[in-house]
Amino acid sequence: MAGQIRAPRGTRDRLRDEAPAWQRAEATASDLSARYAFDRIDTPFFERIELFSRGLGEASEAVEKQMFRVGGALGTDEERAEWALRPEPTAGIVRAYLEHGMHVQPGPLRLWLLGPMFRYDRPQAGRYRQFTQWDVEVIGDSGPMVDAELIELGHRFFAELGVLNVVAYLNSIGDANCRPAYRAALVDYFSARSDRLTDDSRRRLQDNPLRVLDDKDLDPDLAEAAPRSIDHLCDACRAHLNGVRSLLDALGVRYELDHRIVRGLDYYTRTTFEYFVAGRRGQQQALGGGGRYDGLVEQLGGPSTPGIGFGIGIDRTVLAADEQGVVTPPEAPLLVVVSVDPEAYEPRMRVAGELRQAGLRVRADGSSRKLGKQLDSAARLGARWAVIVGGELERGSVILRDLAAGEQREVALSEVPAAIG
Numbered sequence: 175m176a177g178q179i180r181a182p183r184g185t186r187d188r189l190r191d192e193a194p195a196w197q198r199a200e201a202t203a204s205d206l207s208a209r210y211a212f213d214r215i216d217t218p219f220f221e222r223i224e225l226f227s228r229g230l231g232e233a234s235e236a237v238e239k240q241m242f243r244v245g246g247a248l249g250t251d252e253e254r255a256e257w258a259l260r261p262e263p264t265a266g267i268v269r270a271y272l273e274h275g276m277h278v279q280p281g282p283l284r285l286w287l288l289g290p291m292f293r294y295d296r297p298q299a300g301r302y303r304q305f306t307q308w309d310v311e312v313i314g315d316s317g318p319m320v321d322a323e324l325i326e327l328g329h330r331f332f333a334e335l336g337v338l339n340v341v342a343y344l345n346s347i348g349d350a351n352c353r354p355a356y357r358a359a360l361v362d363y364f365s366a367r368s369d370r371l372t373d374d375s376r377r378r379l380q381d382n383p384l385r386v387l388d389d390k391d392l393d394p395d396l397a398e399a400a401p402r403s404i405d406h407l408c409d410a411c412r413a414h415l416n417g418v419r420s421l422l423d424a425l426g427v428r429y430e431l432d433h434r435i436v437r438g439l440d441y442y443t444r445t446t447f448e449y450f451v452a453g454r455r456g457q458q459q460a461l462g463g464g465g466r467y468d469g470l471v472e473q474l475g476g477p478s479t480p481g482i483g484f485g486i487g488i489d490r491t492v493l494a495a496d497e498q499g500v501v502t503p504p505e506a507p508l509l510v511v512v513s514v515d516p517e518a519y520e521p522r523m524r525v526a527g528e529l530r531q532a533g534l535r536v537r538a539d540g541s542s543r544k545l546g547k548q549l550d551s552a553a554r555l556g557a558r559w560a561v562i563v564g565g566e567l568e569r570g571s572v573i574l575r576d577l578a579a580g581e582q583r584e585v586a587l588s589e590v591p592a593a594i595g
């Protein structure tokens with residue numbers, strides 16, 4: 175027998191046991207997006223690489239190390255070099271925003287997306303090569319109210335899923351006015367102490383010095399004493415941060431200032447935030463993150479337009495819920511339609527159809543086995559109930575059998591939903 179083919183490294187098949195928790199997380203994301211008046215957008219899973227290198231930055235890890243390049247089997251090397259699976263959705267959403275002239279629509283625009291992202295990273299627990307994000311973006315609103323609204327929205331998502339103890343770690347990394355001086359201060363500080371940096375950080379120090387701060391192996395004392403962006407903010411950026419904080423304080427939204435939340439993508443300005451379960455901050459397992467990107471629309475060829483958004487990782491959220499012992503309500507009980515006559519396919523299908531129409535979760539036995547065998551296999555499938563179709567169907571009734579209790583009685587078909595209620 176030929177060797178067995180396995181799922182690619184860093185990907186997972188999600189099977190039946192995981193489905194209810196995922197479905198609940200995705201349904202909550204969708205429902206909250208609707209309640210916060212976001213419009214759904216879906217963009218392609220792959221885009222031109224140039225979109226990511228211009229949007230996220232050449233030196234960002236997502237572009238430099240984690241691009242999933244794709245091309246047709248017959249494509250030339252140059253053609254293959256043009257496309258990549260999306261590592262994140264924000265750049266694609268802004269591309270679509272410009273391509274479809276959404277910037278001339280009355281704003282601000284509120285868009286949401288739920289779908290797979292791809293990063294060619296070293297897989298580990300909670301870090302996959304294909305993962306799912308719930309993403310929201312507000313384009314055309316310079317805040318600070320919308321910043322606070324989004325931070326609160328993320329919190330509400332975790333709360334509605336029963337994931338407790340989530341903190342939003344907040345920072346402001348300034349803008350084009352004040353960031354250069356901060357950057358220079360960081361380069362000075364870390365250059366003078368470069369012998370205490372990791373190899374990765376020494377490399378980053380030149381092209382992306384802010385990212386030295388989120389190196390998880392950075393010496394904690396060095397990190398603690400490093401220059402903080404909030405001490406280098408210009409007046410406008412400081413006023414913005416104060417505005418966000420006073421709204422969060424007034425609303426009782428749980429956050430902590432953290433000067434190491436610098437984010438890995440180049441498009442961020444001012445507000446940056448990440449969600450962690452309290453106490454997990456050090457382990458680089460953010461449940462979600464986001465921030466303001468007031469320069470991105472312009473960088474991708476549009477008019478100067480502010481923007482802000484976040485991406486929440488569904489995989490990590492489901493893991494956190496699981497770790498905290500959150501129990502997802504089980505699916506509706508299963509009914510299996512069987513029949514006395516082993517060949518009575520059509521009545522089984524008709525009865526199953528009516529019960530499904532009434533909203534029940536129904537399988538119909540498709541075999542030509544004797545009734546006893548059909549009932550055995552219904553019980554093995556985990557069904558709570560069997561609906562036995564026989565002569566009673568002439569008067570609109572079936573036999574409803576409680577498989578656990580081994581009891582049964584005749585019930586009008588229309589009464590089945592109430593009888594199992």
Ligand code: HAM
Binds near residue numbers: 263302304309488
């Ligand atoms: P990000 O921080 O790169 O931000 O990703 C957001 C979330 O996606 C992370 O906090 C994490 O939960 C999840 N995530 C990222 N990489 C992986 C992975 N390899 N495996 C599992 N989960 C992962 C962004 O992507 C920005 N686009 C967010 C944003 C939207 N900023 C503004 N608007």
